[in-house]
Amino acid sequence: MTLDQQIFWGSVFLGACLVVQVAMVVYCSAALKHLGQRYAHSSNWFFISVMTVTTVAFVVLNHTIQVWIWAAAWIHYGVFTDWNVSLYFSMATYATVGYGDVVLNHGTRIFGTFAGVTGILAFGISTAFLVAVMTRILPSHVFGNRG
Numbered sequence: 001m002t003l004d005q006q007i008f009w010g011s012v013f014l015g016a017c018l019v020v021q022v023a024m025v026v027y028c029s030a031a032l033k034h035l036g037q038r039y040a041h042s043s044n045w046f047f048i049s050v051m052t053v054t055t056v057a058f059v060v061l062n063h064t065i066q067v068w069i070w071a072a073a074w075i076h077y078g079v080f081t082d083w084n085v086s087l088y089f090s091m092a093t094y095a096t097v098g099y100g101d102v103v104l105n106h107g108t109r110i111f112g113t114f115a116g117v118t119g120i121l122a123f124g125i126s127t128a129f130l131v132a133v134m135t136r137i138l139p140s141h142v143f144g145n146r147g
Contacts, residue, residue, distance in 0.1 A: 001077070001107050010114030013073050017066040017118045024065075025129055028058035032133065048137055055133045059126045066122055067091050070115045079108050094119035 001009070035054060039047050070090040071083065080086040089102045093115040104112045 001111060003110060006108065006111040009073075009077075010111045013069060014114050014118045014121075017069055017122065020065050020069070021062060021122050021125055024058055024062040025125065028055060028129070031058070051133065051137050055130060059130065062126065063094070063122060066118060067094050070094060070118070073115075077108070077111075079104065090115060094122075096120060 031054060032051060035050055036047075039050055042050075067087065067090045070093070071086040074080045074086040074089065075083065080089065085102060092099050092102070093112060096116050096119055098116070
C-alpha cells in the first residue's frame with residue numbers, strides 16, 4: 001500500500017470500529033435501563049451482579065468484534081493468509097502489547113498503527129463507560145441512596 005492508501009484505509013477501519021464502539025455503548029445503555037427497571041427491587045447483590053455482568057459482556061463483545069474487523073482487514077489486503085496469525089496479530093496490536101514476533105512489511109506499517117490507535121481509543125471509551133455505569137449502580141444499591 002502507498003502511504004496515502006494506508007492512511008485512508010486505516011482511517012476507514014478505525015472509523016468502522018468507532019461506529020461499532022458507539023453502537024455497543026448505546027445498545028448496552030438501553031439494555032441496562034431495561035434491566036435496571038426489571039430488577040430494581042431485587043436484592044443489592046443480584047442487581048449489581050446482573051448490571052455488572054451485562055456491562056462487561058457488552059464490553060468484551062465490543063472489543064472482540066473490533067479485533068475481528070482488523071483481522072479481516074489483514075486477510076483482505078493479503079498481509080496475512082492465515083486467520084490464526086491474523087487474529088493473533090490483531091489482538092496483540094489492538095491491545096498495544098506488540099510482542100514483535102509477527103511484524104508488518106514496510107508497505108503496511110502505518111496501516112497497522114491504526115489498529116493500535118483503535119484499541120487505545122476503544123479501551124478508553126470502554127473504561128469510561130464502565131466507570132460511569134459503576135458510579136451509577138454502586139451509590140444507589142450499596143450506599144442506600146436509591147433514586
